[in-house]
Amino acid sequence: MRLHFLQSGYIRTWRHLLVRRAPEGERFTVPIPFYLIEHGKYRILFDTGQRRPEKEQSPDEPFIIEMEESDRAVNQLKKHGIAPQSITHIILSHSHGDHVDGLPDFPELPCFIQKNEAVSPGGTALLKKNPSAKWHIVEGDHDLCGDGRIILLATGGHTPGHQSLLLTLDNGEKLLLAADAAYTETALEQYPLDDAEKRDPYWQSIARLQEFRRQGVRVIPGHDPETWEKLQKR
Ligand SMILES: [Zn+2]
Numbered sequence: 001m002r003l004h005f006l007q008s009g010y011i012r013t014w015r016h017l018l019v020r021r022a023p024e025g026e027r028f029t030v031p032i033p034f035y036l037i038e039h040g041k042y043r044i045l046f047d048t049g050q051r052r053p054e055k056e057q058s059p060d061e062p063f064i065i066e067m068e069e070s071d072r073a074v075n076q077l078k079k080h081g082i083a084p085q086s087i088t089h090i091i092l093s094h095s096h097g098d099h100v101d102g103l104p105d106f107p108e109l110p111c112f113i114q115k116n117e118a119v120s121p122g123g124t125a126l127l128k129k130n131p132s133a134k135w136h137i138v139e140g141d142h143d144l145c146g147d148g149r150i151i152l153l154a155t156g157g158h159t160p161g162h163q164s165l166l167l168t169l170d171n172g173e174k175l176l177l178a179a180d181a182a183y184t185e186t187a188l189e190q191y192p193l194d195d196a197e198k199r200d201p202y203w204q205s206i207a208r209l210q211e212f213r214r215q216g217v218r219v220i221p222g223h224d225p226e227t228w229e230k231l232q233k234r
Helices: 073-079 120-130 201-214 223-233
Strands: 002-014 027-039 040-047 064-066 089-090 110-114 133-136 150-154 163-168 176-179 218-220
Touching: 002 073, 027 163, 027 223, 110 150, 150 218, 176 201, 201 218, 218 223
Parallel strands: 040 089, 089 110, 110 133, 176 218
Antiparallel strands: 002 027, 002 064, 027 040, 150 163, 163 176
């Protein structure tokens, strides 16, 4: 299995919007990751990156997309010598633009999404916008290839049907691509404050990721600039 850490530009935002309990007023620029997994005959994209906004974004907007045409996932694949036509499957963590807006560049592929996401307003709009995708709606954890090496993990909370991806590499090491179930390393170290938070699906998914970490799985957060820089140097 080969895993490629790819990027589709940046989001310029505020730290407190991505890091719970962070003080307000600090700028935060984060990468927009997406991943290519090559495993046997499978060439899987986990998320598809962002598209450049058609309209100029106001500097007052909370999330500003910083990317060039060359940062589109399809163009990033080409830049890394990977033919976009060679992709066989798409897995989408959830329906937010920085994860799905690149999907129209990969038409007619099997595309895996959780049921709770597909029936949410964001998911419904996504499916409508991409009628040529061969949608596979899964419920809960799902073993993609049947060999236990690529598992879709239900980690709802960030959105109703968010999912993460658990990979077992050739050396046996396990890697969990959390996507937006945990934006940053800080999120993986936080705990609910009270019983109401404990019942919140977001915190239940954080607890799930923390349990994987305790078992020795490396958990990669979805938008942590420092972690991302280290991964790209690997
Ligand atoms: Zn995101």
